[in-house]
Amino acid sequence: MNDTDKPEPDESRPGSTPESGSDVDTATADAPEEVAPADDTSAARSDRSRSVLRQIASGDALSGVLAVFLAVFVGSVMIAATDPTVRETASYITARPSDFLTALWDAISGAYSAMFRGAIFNYLVDEPETQWRPLTETLKFAGPLILGGLGVGIAFRAALFNIGGRGQMLIAGGAAGWVGFQLDLPMVVHLPLAILVGMAAGALWGGIAGVLKARTGAHEVIVTIMLNYVGYYLLFYALTKDALLKTPGSVNPKSPPMHDTVILPKVLGDRFNLHFGFVLALIAVAVVWWLLNRSTLGYRIRAVGENPNAARASGISVGKTYTVVMMIAGSLLGLAGVNQVLGTVTSGVSLDLDASIGFDAITVALLGRSRPLGILAAGLLFGAFKAGGFTMQASENISVDLVLVVQSLIVLFLAAPPLVRAIFRLPTQEAK
Template sequence: MTTQSPNDPDVAVETGSQVPPAEPVTRQPEPDVEPESRWHRAFREIATGNAIISVLAVLLALLVGAIMIAFTDERVQEASVYFFARPGDTFIAIWESVSGAYSAFFQGSIYNFRRPDFATGIRPLTETLTFATPLIAAGLGVALAFRVGMFNIGGRGQMLMASAAAGWVAFSFDLPWGVHMLVALLAGLLAGALWAGIAGLLKARTGAHEVIVTIMLNYVALYLVTWMLRTPGLLQAPGSNNPKTPPMKDTAIFPELLGPQYNLHFGFILAIAAVVLVWWILDRSALGFQFRAVGENPNAARVAGINVKSMYVYAMLISGALIGLAGVSQVLGTVTTGFSSGIDAGIGFDAITVALLGRSTPWGVLAAGILFGAFKAGGFAMQAAEGVPIDIVLVVQSLIVLFIAAPPLVRAIFRLPAPGSGPRRAAPTTTKEVTAK
């Protein structure tokens, strides 16, 4: 027996009752995404990327540097005394001070328009590349450690050990040209790799933090090299009481790339080759995939079957070899007349800044290294031509790191969208059905 509902139309006809029509159901339409043009999409990707933060950080640091240059200039200070009487003099003095300083910076690091010919005018660029050579190599070492989740700040010690090994081979042995240079280069790379490998091995086996270990190894390397420089028969020049090595033999020195009138040497080619090698390791090799996996999440990498401890050791060995290349470039390319314990010239710590500015990518490190090489070459020109204190250049470098470490600040100043923000959605429209009576 089937039971019919009173709302059934057949029942309604039999009983003569009228059933009201069912109310229509209104569905809220999903908000649609406004179509985004190709140019808007490209601009959004650039504005939310990391590269734009590095560029804007440099611009902000240069702006702050301009303010400091103006405040420390004597002409600006003299004109500001009667600012309310003749304000134009102050603004002219500010413009002359800042433009003169940055013009001297350009002519000291890129091209000197005051030189009579192109060959001498381009010399500042070659000086920039010469200063950039060890920065690029050391920055690559720090950047590779960053990608594996490690903080290698032992660049000074690794450079000192690499310099000592390469220098000892360079002035102690008599080998044919080419072979002597290659043996000295390999000795420096091996020394830097082993010195950094100590930190990697301790982290892998005992869990020791690489920051503490590399800091302590810096001091160990410094005092060890200082002792060897004061000990006859090791690194000290024979018949000398100064803590300095003998000059490197000609068969071990890096060849000049552009002739004797320039300081650019073969070390720059090795630095470029190191950039390509690190790029291939990180982006094209299985080892690089494991490096990046450990850097992203070591626990997940361990679950996936990656030997995390071995990756720490391998990463520090390669990182130390790259930083060792910076030390070898100093000994065999720049300071060929002998070196002392200050051969690192602060490059080991500047490499951290280069790696941060380059976002720990090989090509970014290359650009950052050239930029900081320009700071070094142009800073001396600013000091000589305009009397700008060299400390201002160091402040600009520090401000670059500060702004890179605070991306929200840079985005807020330039009103950039936050990362991951997509295109705007259209406002939802409300529809209403009307039933005819």
């Protein structure tokens, strides 16, 4: 085949390689080669799962926006269906349709305006500090979501599905928490040490899945799911032993509170709950962007994600790349766990420190199309959902579980791009 006949890389795909990237020929020629799977059926199944994952993660931004719109629309229907005034006026809609339409508008607009007041700006109060407090709450919730989304997203770029965010957060949070209450050090040493220990613990836990994938071909989805359970029960065991994490004399599985020298400082002072964890998330976004787009390692990650066989033929160690990617992913999710223990909930390590962030991070990564800037935007959106959901429940008596439904619907529509295109009559990828 002539050079002109070779297909050019598609940069819209998660593992695509830019034309200006480093040449794969610069990779070490003597890199260790992995043994190709002997079972053709398992190899084909792996290729199919990689293709599906790549298709979901590489959709255009418009599909993501429309998925959010559809999820919010379905959420609006659920709000209307459960509102007592709407149901009452629906019984005589043919006689007085204006009553039904007014009740419908009041229910939906009231719910989302309450969410806006709780997530962005509270226009019902006069004090500027109280008006902007909701935005700081959104940023506080967004910090660990962004970090978790980066951890899942960078694995996506290598065509790996890191579903073990919960276990990585629990192990990292437990390790950082032990450093936080057990050691007595100056803040300039104590805080960085706790952060590094937490990230190292998360990297170790994520690296287990990477090593098993590289050495035995074990599917990372199964391994990371099982490691979630292992991490949970390891932390539970540690929280029941005085010599490890348990508070002496307490019957509750919870550690002592963190020392003041290890707590993440507040960004805007003690009047707001926003802490330095959000700044760490912004730094992580910049670092991951540089790693994926400007470094040799990022080129290898994208090459392996696009076509591991071609990457292997070019001299890239696919197994080593899998291991490194999962360690990086684990460290990012570990940093999300550190964010929780040293910033959001400093009263002690507990079994619920992950606060479902490990699974929400999957949605954030999918919505952000595994791109750091997209993950940043998706994390802010989901942080707003979390912050605004509590106000919506308090003022409109709408269960905060509606937010979980909307998030789940976003995943549903993101996982079915053809459905979104069919609903909005968008051209298919082939037509484009």
